[in-house]
Amino acid sequence: MIFERFIDPGLSQHSFVVGCQGTGELAVIDPRRDVDIYLDYATENGYRITHVMDTHIHADFVSGARELAAKTGARLMVSGHDEGEHFQVGYAHEDLYDGDTIRIGNVRLDVRHVPGHTPEHLMFVVYDGARSDDVPMALLTGDFLFVGSLGRPDLLGEEAKDALARQMFRSVREKLADLPDGVEVHPGHGAGSACGAGMFGRPVSTLGYERRTNPYLDPSLDEEAFVRRLLEGLPDIPDFYPRNKRINSEGPGDVLPLPGMKALDPAGVARRARAGEITVIDLRDPLAFGGGHIPNALGIGIRGAFANWAGWVTPDDTPIVLVDADGDPDTIECAVRSLIRTGRDYIEGYVKGGMDEYVLAGLPLETLAQMDVHRAQDAVASGDLKLIDVRTGDEFESGHGDGAVHTPVAQTRDGVPAIDPDTPVAAVCGSGYRSTVAGSILKRRGYRRVHNVVGGMMAWQLQNL
Template sequence: MLLEQRFVPGLAIASYIVGDEQSGAAVVVDPTRDVDGYVDYAEHHGLHITHIVETHVHADFVCGSRELKARLNDKPTIHCSGYGGDDWTQPYADQHVKEGDSIELGDVRLGFLHTPGHTAEHIGVTLYDTSRSEDTPWVLFSGDFLFVGDVGRPDLLGEDAKKELAHQLYNSVFDRLGVLPDITEVFPAHGAGSLCGKAIGSRRSSTIGYERRYNSSLEEKPEDKWVAALLEGMPLSPPYFKRMKQVNRDGPAILGPELPGQKRFAAKQVNERLCGECLTIDVRPKEAFAAAHIPGSINIPLGQNLPTWAGWVLPYDRPKLIVLDDPSDMPQVVTHLVRVGFDDVEGYLEGGIGSWETAGFELGRLGASSVHDLHHELSSGAKRTVLDVRTDSEWDSGHIDGALHIHGGELQDRFSEVPRDKPVSVVCGSGYRASIASSFLKREGFEDVTNVIGGMSAWKAAELPTAKK
């Protein structure tokens, strides 16, 4: 038996391909939309993908089942949960599975376990190597039900549903999970960094026994107390999660083998708005953006966090034009964006920001300051708003006294809270999120905006005064 984990940093997605060497058949569990890796792995190992399994309707990325099936000439069978009812049954599935159903691949058998709580339809996938044991599952693909050191959050369907789902999750943890032995290995759909849990561990796999012993969410306590502890301190969820749920329930559009965004736009074309209502997304480093950028553009620097922050702050109803330094980075940028449902990437600025500069078009600039400069200004009584765009937990761990706290993902809905009559210094952990927030402030018409380089990491390293909750 072959088992390969494919991990996507940033979104912290883990998907799996399991192959039976005897029959040459393979199954993919929870694929992402960029499917080349699964196809290449199967070809390299002499496998043919015959089945695709979704553990649930995902909220944080666009599922790749339809894309993978289309890439393989519609040959694989898509298996989705049969517990979705009227609201969460995925119509594009070839088979809606329930407990008692199985998939046979030579010496490999997959079974299904209904594990509601993160979502009502959620299923776990048990993997048996029948050449070794017919009765003991070697692996549980736990989806977003059970993570390393955590369980899935039950609050993504809104206030009305979260308590019911939390109680369902309690039953899944202390009843449904009980049928599995300690030796069964756990391979979840996410690792550390995902917002689908509250405190997911950094390891990519575990065992049922280890989690029973050391996962605090598996410690038995009265149900009401367990639910209260689970829901306490749940991180803010991005608004794009709701959109992803609907897209993955109904079935995402099929992209095909060619990524969108291949068209090149000359600086003159961009200036004349030949891209129509395109929103300009500048993925260059924050320092380069600060030095010179197209006015009104949004800075989300290229890196593993690009798709998460694109989902947080970008609209889905406008096409996108990309500004970047190296055109060879464009496939990576587009892959990040289509993973979270931005299929409307029109193209990129040919020649980068240099072509815009040499064409003589207007340039925008963003201020930058060190933490020492900011501290000196504040100490001297200068009128300045310090805007902290970190999470609640980061804020509580220490912040600049007198700062205004607005989570970066909520800033677009809370511009009115930021004073317009004085300069604004934006701070985050290191400067990445502050650059995103600063670009939105500039676009909104705030004139004097400064990104505090190094953010609170630099502020604390410099041992400057810090206030706490």
């Protein structure tokens, strides 16, 4: 049997290749947008991709299933339980239904319909026929069952979440009951994804371990208690999720060869950025961005949760241009791949030579002032500036600086209504990454005296402030 997991750390997204060593045939489940990773894997190992499946219509990333099937001639198979639902698959495919079976050489995948995260969601029960036709080896659970959690039921809106939570209760009780404790659980996400609350970092578990430790699989919960628990403490929903649902239901366009791999003249970028014709994303770390950047640029470092924040805060109405320190093609390609995975395909290119060449050309620069935690606390106490805490609600409630105004990162796109743009402000997060994102947004919104708190609340607490 062939079994491989591919992890996109930026979105904590897992895709899988399952196949038969004897025939060399492969199925790819929940493929990421840039599908060359699977094409290369098959070519390098002498395999052939014959099946492509999605467990559901994804919200957090744009699926590569349609393009991968088109490039390989594979059978494209998705849930048929989307009929009559708000999101339906609108491109050519084969429908899969509860009870269907897919055979790939000695490998068998049994299809189970497990609604709850979405109405059409499927789970695949995987059997390695070379070892046993009766005992399943693995569950490919998508966004149904996570390590330590379940998929959130509220992505289709307030009006749908209660009914979906109750469907999830029935899916847990009915579709897992006959499966053995020893079967492996391979979810579609790990910790860091917003598709569920309280996920653990390990990419794999067993059903028996989840039965004993996963709080949502507690058999003592009745339906009402289960629904209450499932709807508690859910993370904020990134607003690019509905857009991705629409893209995935209509059918994503092809992205290979990759867009944006074109070097652009620094002077032209400077002119167009100042005129608001493009959105420049600066990929460097917060201190480098603070020291000097292209006017109106967004500071979203490639070494952090780039894919999530770029998907969340990048405007829809202007082309994207990327810039790093020196125009390194590998860095640019990494950023491009992350952007297209969240549906940001409109990438014109990158600054030739990066900020090094931009600075040597004598082009305009802006700065984001950096402030240590001691100066920040003193300035807030004296009334010289307002502290804007851009972390999540749970983080803010767990402890924050005196006088801080809570405004999560994504909400800073609308400014901070309680604070006048002429008022000096300092953005703070956990370490300084998200506050750089927020600080750059506020500067684009017209806030004139913006600071970033270096080290964030981690440094604040270590200094006993």
